[in-house]
Amino acid sequence: MGTLRVPARTVLFQRERTGLTYRVPALLPVPPGPTLLAFVEQRLSPDDSHAHRLVLRRGTLAGGSVRWGAPSVLGTAALEEHRSMNPCPVHDAGTGTVLLFFIAVLGHTPEALQIATGRNAARLCCVTSHDAGLTWGSVRDLTEEAIGGAGQDWATFAVGPGHGVQLRSGRLLVPAYTYRVDRRECFGKICRTSPHSFAFYSDDHGHTWHCGGLVPNLHSGECQLAAVDGGQAGGVLYCNARSPLGSRVQALSTDGGASFLPGELVPTLVETARGCQGSIVGFPAPPPSRPLDEGLPHPPRLCPGAQDPPEEGAGAMHGGRVPCTPFCHPQSWEHDPGQAGQGPAPSAVLSQSPTWLLYSHPAGRRTRLHMGIRLSRAPLDPHSWTEPWVIYEGPSGYSDLACIGPVPAGALAFACVYESGARASYEEISFCVFSLREVLENVPAGPQPPGLGDKPRGPCRPS
Numbered sequence: 001m002g003t004l005r006v007p008a009r010t011v012l013f014q015r016e017r018t019g020l021t022y023r024v025p026a027l028l029p030v031p032p033g034p035t036l037l038a039f040v041e042q043r044l045s046p047d048d049s050h051a052h053r054l055v056l057r058r059g060t061l062a063g064g065s066v067r068w069g070a071p072s073v074l075g076t077a078a079l080e081e082h083r084s085m086n087p088c089p090v091h092d093a094g095t096g097t098v099l100l101f102f103i104a105v106l107g108h109t110p111e112a113l114q115i116a117t118g119r120n121a122a123r124l125c126c127v128t129s130h131d132a133g134l135t136w137g138s139v140r141d142l143t144e145e146a147i148g149g150a151g152q153d154w155a156t157f158a159v160g161p162g163h164g165v166q167l168r169s170g171r172l173l174v175p176a177y178t179y180r181v182d183r184r185e186c187f188g189k190i191c192r193t194s195p196h197s198f199a200f201y202s203d204d205h206g207h208t209w210h211c212g213g214l215v216p217n218l219h220s221g222e223c224q225l226a227a228v229d230g231g232q233a234g235g236v237l238y239c240n241a242r243s244p245l246g247s248r249v250q251a252l253s254t255d256g257g258a259s260f261l262p263g264e265l266v267p268t269l270v271e272t273a274r275g276c277q278g279s280i281v282g283f284p285a286p287p288p289s290r291p292l293d294e295g296l297p298h299p300p301r302l303c304p305g306a307q308d309p310p311e312e313g314a315g316a317m318h319g320g321r322v323p324c325t326p327f328c329h330p331q332s333w334e335h336d337p338g339q340a341g342q343g344p345a346p347s348a349v350l351s352q353s354p355t356w357l358l359y360s361h362p363a364g365r366r367t368r369l370h371m372g373i374r375l376s377r378a379p380l381d382p383h384s385w386t387e388p389w390v391i392y393e394g395p396s397g398y399s400d401l402a403c404i405g406p407v408p409a410g411a412l413a414f415a416c417v418y419e420s421g422a423r424a425s426y427e428e429i430s431f432c433v434f435s436l437r438e439v440l441e442n443v444p445a446g447p448q449p450p451g452l453g454d455k456p457r458g459p460c461r462p463s
Helices: 111-117 148-153 436-442
Strands: 008-016 021-030 035-043 051-062 065-068 082-091 098-104 122-129 153-158 172-183 192-202 223-229 235-241 246-251 264-270 279-284 355-364 369-374 388-404 412-420 428-435
Touching: 008 021, 008 051, 008 065, 008 235, 021 082, 021 355, 021 388, 021 412, 021 428, 035 082, 035 428, 051 098, 051 235, 065 428, 082 153, 082 355, 082 412, 098 153, 098 428, 111 388, 111 436, 122 153, 148 153, 172 223, 172 235, 192 246, 223 355, 235 279, 279 369, 279 388, 279 412, 355 388, 369 412, 412 436, 428 436
Parallel strands: 051 082
Antiparallel strands: 008 428, 021 035, 035 051, 051 065, 082 098, 098 122, 153 172, 172 192, 223 235, 235 246, 246 264, 279 355, 355 369, 369 388, 388 412, 412 428
C-alpha cells in the first residue's frame, strides 16, 4: 500500500493567550460551489461551563483548495444570560436555507449538575440564514414546541454536535441526546438517569419541529445521522452514537427518525476511556467495476432475498445511487410519513450497500489521540468498519465530516474539521480535504498499524 499519506492541514481557530478557546466544531457545505461553513464554540477557557458564544468562518472552494474568510461572531445565536453550545447546522435544499441549531444553557450550570439534580438548564434554539451564512436572523427558542411535556422526564439534553441531514422527502433531521430520569426519588435526590440518542425533525422546511423517539435500550449520547440507501430493499436512517459502554452504539430507524429500533454495540469502533464525539457522513458507493476497490477485502454477498444492484452508467441513477454533482447529497432515500414503522427490516437491506459511510474519531483507546478516518461499505453490519487512517498524529478530539463533491481530478472529496493540538486536543481547530481514492489507498485492511499506540510523544492532557 506504500507510505500512508497525511492530508494537508489548515488551522482555522487557535487558542489565544488570554485563555479564549475554540471547541466543538461543525461543518456544513452549502451549494453551489459549495461554500463551507465552519462553526465552533468560543469559550473563556477549555471547560464546558465556560462556553460563551458561537463563531463562524466561511470558506470558498475553488480549484481544489479553500479560501477562508475572517472569523465572525454569531451575535443573534444567543439567549440572554445563557451560553451557546453544540452548533448543529442543517441545509434545506428546497429553500436554500441554513438552519443552525444549538443549545443555550443558563449561566455556568454544568451538565453534571443538571444530571445530578434532574433540573434541566438547556433550551433548544435555532437561527437561520438565507445567504449561505453571510447574515443570520433572530433566535428562535423551540424548546416548548419541539419538546413540550416530554422534557419533564429529562435531566438535560443537547443537539449534535455536528451536522444534521435532510432526507429526499424534504424532512430535516437534527441529531440529539437526552439524559432521561429513570428514577427520580431516592432520599430526596435523583436516583438514576440514562443517556439516549434521538432526533428532532421537521416536514415543513423548519417551520415546526417535533421530537422523535429515543434509542430504547443501550446508553447512547452525542450522535450523528446518515440515510443509508438499500437499493431495491429500501432504506433506513442510521444513527452512530457516543457511549460509555466501551464502543460506539448504532441504531436504525425505518420511519425517518420518528422512532429507533433497539441499538447495538459496534465492537470495531472502540471508544476512548471516557468516550468522545465522532462524526459520520454517507455518500453514494462507486460502481463495482471501478478500480477504487483495490486493496480492500471483497464485500460480502447480498442478504437472502436481495438482488444485485445494476451497475451505474454515466449520469444515470441505478440501484438507488445518486450522482454526486454538483456536490454530494447522500441523503438519497425517500421517507414517506404515511408509512411510519412500515420500512424494511434490517436483514432485508443489502450487505453491500449503495451507500457507504465515513467515520471520524480519535484512534486512541485510552485517551483522545490520533484523529482517524474509517470506512464502511456495508453500514448495517457493525463489523464492516476498516481500521483507521490516521490523518493527524497527536491529541485530537471532536470532529465533523462533510462530503463536498468531486475535486478537479473527478474524485469524490470530503472535508473534516477536528480539534487538535501538540499537548492538548483543545489548542486548535484544524481543517483538511481528502478524496475517496485517498481513503481507499490509506485505510489499513488489517490490524491497526504499529506506532499509533495510546502514548503521546510528549505531555498530553485529555480534554
